[in-house]
Amino acid sequence: MRENHLKSRTEDEWDMAAVERDAIKVSIQQNNCTDTESFLKKYYLPAAYAIEFVIGLIGNCIALFGYFFCLKNWSSGSVYLFNLCISDFAFLCTLPLLVFSYTNEEWTFGDFLCKCNRYLLHENLYTSILFLAFISIDRYMLIKYPFREHILQRKSTAIMISLGIWILVSLEISPVIIFLKQDIINNVTICPDYSSSAHATGSLVYSLCLTFTGFIIPLCVIWIFYLKMMCFLKNRNQQLPNGASFKKPVIIVVLAATMFSFFFTPYHVMRNLALASQIESWTLSGCSSMIISSAFIISKPIAFLNSMINPVFYFLMGDHFKEMLLAKIQRIYKSLKSIFNSRWA
Template identity: 40%
Template sequence: MYSGKANCTELPIILKEYYLCPAYALEFTLGFLGNMVVVLGYPLCLKEWRSTNVYLYNLAMSDIICVCALPRLSYLYANHMGETSSVFCVLNRYILFVNMYSSVLFMALVSLDRYLLLRHPSRNHVLLTPRVAVLASVLTWVFVNIEMTPLLYYAINDNARTNGTMCHDFASLSQSWGLLVYSSGLTLVGYILPLVALFLCTRKIASMLKKQEEAFNQRATSFMKPLRFVQIAAYMFLLFYLPNHVMRNVRILSKLVGGLLECTLAQIEAVYIVTRPMPYANSVINPVFYFLMTDCFRELLLAGRV
């Protein structure tokens, strides 16, 4: 018979084994299948690549790499976080977060691309060329990897502290103000700013369509579909990413301030655990955008040729 205190402190352990384990396994299964169709199908069906296709393909690559790191997490949580390889522990964390933050940036690039296409329907803008899109994608990957350099530092130090026997989550890598500063900065630069750019592009597209609708009703209608996709993407990143970022920083802060009851700390950790699979749900849903935004790909897929 457990006391109330024991019950509340055991809640995070129960959630890790019976919530995180199946959640990550399900996200891997669905996300891998959907993104693999895109990764293999785009090169087969697209004869002419446009800037949007380049960004969406990089987004698909990011998603499939991300979900491929989830089975190991599922295994670890099923086995109470017992680690057998310090290298894989650090590498797994690095892969997850590189691809999580690159997804936001690539979707922001897609929204900017849609806005520029509306402004320049003839595609005579330099940023709408595939060559520039490839360059922007390379710079995005470089930027996100630079963002993750401090994460490598904290992960390696945490691994050394536990002698390679435990693989901790982001918020448990260190009990230091430095980790909180890094996590907060990553939230601002890696998530909030790209999300703001995504919403600004959505607002600009909607404003331009409203003006065009008054003068050229038919032309505006042809751009309503990409507008809806960009709007849905923006709200998805807000819905799936925000709770995780808030609770990650709250979790780190709760371990630094001191004076909190064990049950309070456990409850904060439990809420944080609930939010942890949420960002990766985007990788499951994103293939819908590739399917709907690329007419050629959609037609060939429905015809059974991809």
């Protein structure tokens, strides 16, 4: 009987030891996941946003300089691209605050700037998407109506559409202000991302609606007009031997569609997954939740690469923008050179 008691006690001790080992193993795994997320926030996000800020600021400043001092005859496409540049520039102004806060692991700029920062971030994202969609429409119209006689090709129409885009997106993302506010965790003030909203269910419903209206519909528009452009050129190929003259508009639409799909799809998928993982009805292990959160963190700078890449469109567009900009820079260089030579002669 004593032997059975000792045997039972030994088995209980082994069971308790096994439970402790499993608990330690789970704790180590969770710590590793937490370390990964912290590493991404402290090093990956600041580095990525800093690169985007420097390159994007240079590109968009050059583009703004070209629009203000070089482009005299504005077309509908110029209006859309100028608004795209303004949207990118406004977003780039938010990046220094993000870089500083992620590096120091604390938000020190107050609740108002927290909301403004996140608001401008989403404003840029969805205005960029819509302006790229209308650029695709404009390029298709340029091929179908090369003499710009269609109402959609008028500059006044483009100005009204651009104004409508700003108003629509502002209304569309206004709930972001409600869902977001600075928070205090472990005596540290943070400006949480939209995916960290305390109202997970409501935020997920809103995010799904925003994904459909602000992302999927414009994506379909871009690809539809790309296909319409291809079909139109295919049908006119025999009638227009010089169809190669339409190569530039086609390149613009192809780049817009490819960039749009590659940059924005991972961000929207992971944002919705990150919000869904916080709902109580969807039970996930701590590590699984951290993996989803880490993947969403990785996708954010990728989505906002468009602000760095968009200046490419300013040089691929029509209206001889590249030639006028280079000519203006050469004139400024010659003027400065002559002034310098006259002073030191």
